[in-house]
Amino acid sequence: MxxxxxxxxxxxxxxxxxxxxxxxxxxxxxxGEARLPVFAPLAERLASGAGRNAYGPVAGGLDVRRAVAGYFERRRLPTDPGHIVVAPGSKPLLMALQLAVPGDVLLPRPCWNTYAPQARLAGKRVYGVPVPGACGGVPGPAALRETIRDARRSGGDPRVIVLTLPDNPTGTLAPPSLVREICDIAEEEDLLIVSDEIYRDVVHDPSTPFLSPAETAPLRTVVTSGLSKSLALGGWRIGVARFPGGPRGEQIRDTVVSIASEVWSTLAGPMQEVAAYAFSEPPxxxxxxxxxxxxxxxxxxxxxxxxxxxxxxxxxxxxxxxxxxxxxxxxxxxxxxxxxxxxxxxxxxxxxxxxxxxxxxxxxxxxxxxxxxxxxxxxxxxxxxxxxxxxxxxxxxxxxxxxxxxxxxxxxxxxxx
The missing domain is CATH 3.90.1150.10 (Aspartate Aminotransferase, domain 1)
Structure with a gap:
């Protein structure tokens, strides 16, 4: 605790x-709240979805999962709707991942104040790794290697690394070269990457290169996102996760869905209506x-x-x-x-x-x-x-x-x- x-x-x-x-x-x-009014078409979708009062599938309806899959495909990440889970915010998805995946957790230092408490609630040890001077959201590669070695020598079992792209709290985006270097270490050390990309659509300059770890390490990266930050819908609680393909990814996804079935059941139907519209990204x-x-x-x-x-x-x-x-x-x-x-x-x-x-x-x-x-x-x-x-x-x-x-x-x- x-x-x-x-x-x-x-x-x-x-x-x-x-x-x-x-x-x-x-x-x-x-x-960290995006203090802006609700975009009018989102409110219209919320109202039109009011009749969706049944529970529905735990992972989310096919319409919203298809929309989220399309969102990722437009970002160079071909995605099957079956690899998508929607939830009441990305925070419960991150918590479910900590419960679903064994092993201790590596975090950039500093980082969002929820990652470490969630890991400890799941009974894990947490290892903070200093971020590079140029950016936050990812650990420094040399320090990461050293931390992994030290953790294992002392009886730790680091198996999960959390990255934030762009970063909360530093407001920076790690460059593709650094993301690739971290992914290489994850491959060498057999780490699952959890890439929190809830700020992906809040990159200030649209020409800034963005590389998701899921592009470089597709079979070992879970991506989480949501609408709290980009569309100022924090109070509506809409989160999504994209799971990797292959047996390991499917096992993690199935375990998260099992946890969801006992904790939040499903994302509220009206919010799924909103999410299906938002992730389809009309002009x-x-x-x-x-x-x-x-x-x-x-x-x-x-x-x-x-x-x-x-x-x-x-x-x-x-x-x-x-x-x-x-x-x-x-x-x-x-x-x-x-x-x-x-x-x-x-x-x-x-x-x-x-x-x-x-x-x-x-x-x-x-x-x-x-x-x-x-x-x-x-x-x-x-x-x-x-x-x-x-x-x-x-x-x-x-x-x-x-x-x-x-x-x-x-x-x-x-x-x-």
Whole structure:
């Protein structure tokens, strides 16, 4: 077990809500929600699917599995609908995979705060591997080899590696050459790759090369995805998984379906109606996705500039909607305010400036480091009207309501010393 309490990002979101209810003004950068209105055709599909009130197949109806298979085929991954499972969010699919696949787990460090607790809930040991300097979401290859050797010497049994493309928390995308190198190690060491690609459609520049591990290591990669991030449907809970072919992939898929039958039964019928439409990617949806990616990129780059100007080192964001600055260069100045580690840094920013971030140690980073995750997708506006205006703007960072938030962030970080 991982101890008691709510997942830290959800706990922070609840804390912010409580403090705002008490009248505090807080800039919320601590929760990875794509804060945008529902795209109207998705709401129409939800309404039209209201009559789908039967349970249906555990893995999902054939219509939605065909749509998801087509989605992957358009991304150079020929897929049989029988290799698709849909679920109420990708999080339960990731948990089911931990239960279905034996062996300990290798994770990039830092990483999304749910991977390690899920593995431990499944009775596994977790081995964090530092990410390269250029990007997050994948472990450094040399460090990965060393970690595997050390784990086995100490009685561990690492058999699963989780990758995130693009990455939460660093907002970066590992290049194809690095993905291939990790896949080569997975082949040599007989590791199952779980590739979390829920941010795949939130790559800021559509010309950026994207290589899924499933292209390089097709028989040992499970891909998970969903609609929470790309289409801002976190509350609707729509997740998908693509399983590899061959006996091993079929066995993993069958075990996940067995677990699903005892845990969530099936994805709700109206949500399957939404998913069948969304994963078929009609032209109007593709245009909406492109607009979302442009917005996410513009605001993430603006926050990145603020952090670097304030003295942090920070990887330039290329995907998702996060930045992950390191304020080690300001350690002496911050120390005068009692900031010694990521927890005290998080508290300092919230209590002194009213800025909520997620401390790096909550993402399995070094607790002594002065790093945190900032979710830039929370800056698009407090109303659907403001968010829609940001989505349609050619220069969203200059909109008064977005610029005001950025200005407040800039003022806070420029006065850290």
């Amino acid at each position: 991982t101890g008691h309490g709510v997942s830290p990002n959800l706990a922070l979101n609840q804390l912010v809500d409580e403090r705002r209810a008490n009248g505090e003004s807080i800039v919320h950068l601590g929760f 109007e949806l593709r245009g909406h996705l492109a607009a979302c990616a442009r917005l996410h990129g513009a605001v993430a780059r603006a926050v990145h500039t603020i952090m670097v100007d304030a003295g942090a080192t920070c990887r330039p964001p290329t995907g998702a909607f996060y930045v992950y600055p390191d304020f080690e260069p300001l350690r002496a100045q911050l120390g005068r305010h009692g900031v010694r580690d990521s927890l005290s840094f998080q508290r300092h920013l919230l209590d002194r400036f009213g800025i909520a971030v997620l401390a790096g140690h909550l993402l399995d980073d070094d607790e002594k480091a002065l790093r945190f995750k900032a979710a830039t997708s929370m800056l698009y506006g407090s109303t659907p009207e403001q968010q829609t205006l940001a989505l349609g703007s050619d220069d969203p960072v200059r909109l008064p309501h977005v610029a005001a938030q950025l200005s407040r962030i800039r003022e806070a970080f420029s006065s850290l010393g």
